[in-house]
Amino acid sequence: MAKRLIPTFNRILVEKIVPPSQTTAGILLPESSTKLNSGKVISVGPGLRGTEGKHIPPSVKEGDTVLLPDYGGTQVKLDDKEFYLYRDEDILGTLHDN
Amino acid sequence: MAKRLIPTFNRILVEKIVPPSQTTAGILLPESSTKLNSGKVISVGPGLRGTEGKHIPPSVKEGDTVLLPDYGGTQVKLDDKEFYLYRDEDILGTLHDN
């Protein structure tokens, strides 16, 4: 039975994107194009709380492709799949196709 | 006589879930499915206080299944049963069956 995790506070559950090391046509990609440490946002917490307790929504949302820091993040295994929890302030930015 | 603990502030009393290492039918489960560090919330404190003293309710509630950090938590023994106290900000998220 699949488990779903709803993070607390400003925690963000991320599935890391493993970049393909060759194209679908079988051409090996040069190393530089595989380096970006990015992930897909799976679920987000309700956000931190302001001084009077109101939630401040996190800066990224479900489905976003995000740039991750090289270090940090807490590994979580749900149904044999690896995920990572980050605080939203540690996520460097969102990635978009031009 | 059983003792009941009502935590202070944003402390959360948790009973750890010991995952079954075999199914009820006696089939041994692979190690990976037993690894999640989770627990059941037994009781919660009234929450931290905002700048003017109002309580900010904690982010989890009695009965929640929660994902716990690998380290931390204060062990408490009540009537020979082991429990753990966590600050609600240290609890990583709530677990739900899909």
Added chain:
Amino acid sequence: MAKRLIPTFNRILVEKIVPPSQTTAGILLPESSTKLNSGKVISVGPGLRGTEGKHIPPSVKEGDTVLLPDYGGTQVKLDDKEFYLYRDEDILGTLHDN
């Protein structure tokens, strides 16, 4: 002449409960039932102050049975009896008979 101490701020004066190591009928209790580090609240301070100086009442009150942390607390001797001062945020919870 007996001395009475009224703590300042969120300090809590506690008299530790020494658990009986045998029942009144003389039966030795197993070690595990004597381990809880608890105490009786003797007096409480008016509480910390919010940003504008108003007192935020402490989270426990006179007469409460409280669960204490394993470390910390300041020993105070009043009229040859030993007491301990704790900050109310260091008290783990209140204990109640079910």
Added chain:
Amino acid sequence: MAKRLIPTFNRILVEKIVPPSQTTAGILLPESSTKLNSGKVISVGPGLRGTEGKHIPPSVKEGDTVLLPDYGGTQVKLDDKEFYLYRDEDILGTLHDN
């Protein structure tokens, strides 16, 4: 000419109480009754300031008998008498005769 010190902020000027080591009738007191580290409040500062600059009056007042921490305090000599300055948050409580 005698000097008077008015402390700044939440500083408290205290004269330590040296407990008599024998009663006025000459009976030596047991050591345990002489141990309390207490003092008399000589003068208090106007208190710390809240975020908008208003003074928050200190938690003890002139004439109070106070319980002092074992360490800390700044020694001040005025007219050959020894006094100690404490921050009001370091004073443990006020002592009262029952």
Added chain:
Amino acid sequence: MAKRLIPTFNRILVEKIVPPSQTTAGILLPESSTKLNSGKVISVGPGLRGTEGKHIPPSVKEGDTVLLPDYGGTQVKLDDKEFYLYRDEDILGTLHDN
């Protein structure tokens, strides 16, 4: 396919300016004129959040030429080009031609 990064919070994406070591006419420039550690702002985050969650816009904007600190900044590679992420409070100032 080109990737675009929108930084989170007060992060600023900067492309460093590599100063020409000779003029377009081929005259070698003295070392002192090549030393300034500056960059072009490529994109900016929405800014940090105030106590109630409102964004505080960052202090520099897209297109600004900025003076960078000698240390710090997180290297990011997008489409084989090198960029740097800085917190806006770490950027020393904006550079303008007189």
Added chain:
Amino acid sequence: MAKRLIPTFNRILVEKIVPPSQTTAGILLPESSTKLNSGKVISVGPGLRGTEGKHIPPSVKEGDTVLLPDYGGTQVKLDDKEFYLYRDEDILGTLHDN
């Protein structure tokens, strides 16, 4: 030409009082009466700023005789005379003749 210093924020410019080691009549004073580390306030800054930028006036004023801490203070030489800058929170109190 004499220089005048107006301190910034809650800085206080102090001229230390060197206690006479003998009375004007030539009688040597015992060491204990010369020990107080005091000074005269020469000029004060406008004070720190509250959260909205308003100045919070410092706790001492020009002309006050102040009790100084044994350590700290920044030495400043103006027109060959030695002065000391203190943060107003480091000044222990004001001294008054009874």
Added chain:
Amino acid sequence: MAKRLIPTFNRILVEKIVPPSQTTAGILLPESSTKLNSGKVISVGPGLRGTEGKHIPPSVKEGDTVLLPDYGGTQVKLDDKEFYLYRDEDILGTLHDN
């Protein structure tokens, strides 16, 4: 082409004043009169921001002669001239001719 730097936040761009080691008439000045670490304010940032994002103007302004701390400050070279950036809270005071 001359570059102009507008500092961010409460940063202050300062040009240090090198005191003449002899008078214009050629008389060598004694060492003590050359020691003051002072500078001229060249440009100031818009100031830090309060909790709701409003700028709090810095405590010194363009053209002020300021007393600098002995340590700290970030060296910046603009058009071969040396400048220093300070946070306005690190500037000790403003110097005025009486």
